[in-house]
Amino acid sequence: DADVTQTPRNRITKTGKRIMLECSQTKGHDRMYWYRQDPGLGLRLIYYSFDVKDINKGEISDGYSVSRQAQAKFSLSLESAIPNQTALYFCATSDRGTGTDTQYFGPGTRLTVL
Amino acid sequence: AQSVSQHNHHVILSEAASLELGCNYSYGGTVNLFWYVQYPGQHLQLLLKYFSGDPLVKGIKGFEAEFIKSKFSFNLRKPSVQWSDTAEYFCASHRGSTLGRLYFGRGTQLTVWP
Numbered sequence: 505d506a507d508v509t510q511t512p513r514n515r516i517t518k519t520g521k522r523i524m525l526e527c528s529q530t531k532g533h534d535r536m537y538w539y540r541q542d543p544g545l546g547l548r549l550i551y552y553s554f555d556v557k558d559i560n561k562g563e564i565s566d567g568y569s570v571s572r573q574a575q576a577k578f579s580l581s582l583e584s585a586i587p588n589q590t591a592l593y594f595c596a597t598s599d600r601g602t603g604t605d606t607q608y609f610g611p612g613t614r615l616t617v618l
Numbered sequence: 619a620q621s622v623s624q625h626n627h628h629v630i631l632s633e634a635a636s637l638e639l640g641c642n643y644s645y646g647g648t649v650n651l652f653w654y655v656q657y658p659g660q661h662l663q664l665l666l667k668y669f670s671g672d673p674l675v676k677g678i679k680g681f682e683a684e685f686i687k688s689k690f691s692f693n694l695r696k697p698s699v700q701w702s703d704t705a706e707y708f709c710a711s712h713r714g715s716t717l718g719r720l721y722f723g724r725g726t727q728l729t730v731w732p
Binding site: 539544545546562596609612 | 722
């Protein structure tokens with residue numbers, strides 16, 4: 505969905521480097537999420553935020569941190585990247601006010617850690 | 619703990635064949651259910667969703683799904699697949715009382731031969 509953008513789209517980095525993935529949305533949604541996708545494992549939730557002052561850990565938050573700089577921006581950081589963090593990362597947004605809370609996904613960031 | 623199971627990891631069909639992809643969830647309370655599709659190299663797109671009401675839900679591109687509470691199932695169906703339906707399909711759910719967090723199945727890769 506063009507309303508949810510992620511930067512960069514692809515990134516190759518080395519073990520131990522700090523990496524930040526950014527997500528922006530123009531949908532006006534209050535909730536934002538970070539997932540990682542690995543082949544055969546589906547999508548797993550890393551962190552989620554229900555509003556600017558609310559940050560929650562997901563299933564696999566170890567090794568990651570997040571920052572909700574504004575309602576429209578939610579960034580994911582890998583403080584010291586390791587090879588098993590090589591994955592496809594998706595940001596998603598949803599709107600509590602709709603009652604259905606359907607999530608809409610960004611185009612993804614493919615991260616490779618060497 | 620809530621989980622979503624997709625038992626078919628890879629389905630191969632010829633064009634015009636009928637499709638049914640299985641999805642089971644484990645939570646016994648109110649659930650909201652989704653099917654997402656991911657075309658090669660693209661992000662997840664919503665196919666359909668069930669929140670309440672008619673258990674037979676119709677989505678985009680001729681897909682439908684039936685919620686059967688007694689079987690904890692939400693199987694995806696299409697009467698006649700096309701080559702363009704080749705994609706990965708994800709079932710997901712969240713608890714009705716805690717909207718936001720989505721739990722994904724591991725995905726089913728559908729390959730349609732022309």
